[in-house]
Amino acid sequence: MVSQQDLTDERNRRFMRLLEPVNTDCQRWAYTLTRDKVSADDVYAQAILTGLVNIHQLREDGAFKSWMFRIIANTFRQSLRRESRQPEAMPPEDLGFRSPRDEEWTEREARSRVLWAAVEKLSPDQRQALLLFEVHGLSIKEICSVMDKKDSAVRVLLHRSRQRLSELLKRDGIDE
Numbered sequence: 484m485v486s487q488q489d490l491t492d493e494r495n496r497r498f499m500r501l502l503e504p505v506n507t508d509c510q511r512w513a514y515t516l517t518r519d520k521v522s523a524d525d526v527y528a529q530a531i532l533t534g535l536v537n538i539h540q541l542r543e544d545g546a547f548k549s550w551m552f553r554i555i556a557n558t559f560r561q562s563l564r565r566e567s568r569q570p571e572a573m574p575p576e577d578l579g580f581r582s583p584r585d586e587e588w589t590e591r592e593a594r595s596r597v598l599w600a601a602v603e604k605l606s607p608d609q610r611q612a613l614l615l616f617e618v619h620g621l622s623i624k625e626i627c628s629v630m631d632k633k634d635s636a637v638r639v640l641l642h643r644s645r646q647r648l649s650e651l652l653k654r655d656g657i658d659e
Contacts, residue, residue: 498538501547502531508619509551515614516559526562530555549625552615556629594657601651609644612637 502509513530514523534554541550602610608630615621615629626637 494538495535497544498535501538501541501544502534502551505548505551508548509555512552512615512619513555513559515618516556516611522562526555526559529562530558533558546625546628549621549628552619552621552625553629553631556611597652597655597657601648601655604651605644605647608632609640609647612640613644613648616641 509530510523510527513527514520517523517526530551534551537554541547602613605613611630612626615626616623621629623634623637623641626632627634630637632640
């Protein structure tokens with residue numbers, strides 16, 4: 484007979500086995516949402532607990548990453564409701580990109596600031612869809628799951644976010 488402890492241990496091993504290859508992506512997603520290291524750590528820790536408790540609900544191991552991204556997004560939304568505050572913008576200098584101070588680096592840094600300022604001007608749904616697709620590499624289907632939206636809605640969000648981002652960057656003198 485299998486004991487409750489054996490079932491719990493097996494559940495924990497499954498969760499950790501699935502989390503290990505996507506851990507960094509999940510941490511980045513939490514940071515992308517919160518734009519604050521401490522808040523991201525809090526949201527991610529709570530999301531791990533939620534995921535661990537609910538791992539039995541995951542039907543396909545291959546869907547783990549999008550499943551965790553959705554848990555992280557939901558945990559973030561709950562924290563916003565709980566704290567009744569809006570997230571602060573993430574300063575481009577906190578992105579972790581460091582390079583020698585040469586002319587090329589200075590130009591890249593300036594472009595990065597303009598890009599992130601433009602991304603911040605997108606609606607929250609447009610920003611979330613764009614970052615999930617372009618930065619985190621999720622498929623349309625996975626984004627639908629994370630955002631709890633239909634395929635057509637996600638495609639429209641991506642299209643409109645790219646259009647708006649292009650307009651904003653052109654206005655700021657970046658045509659690429």
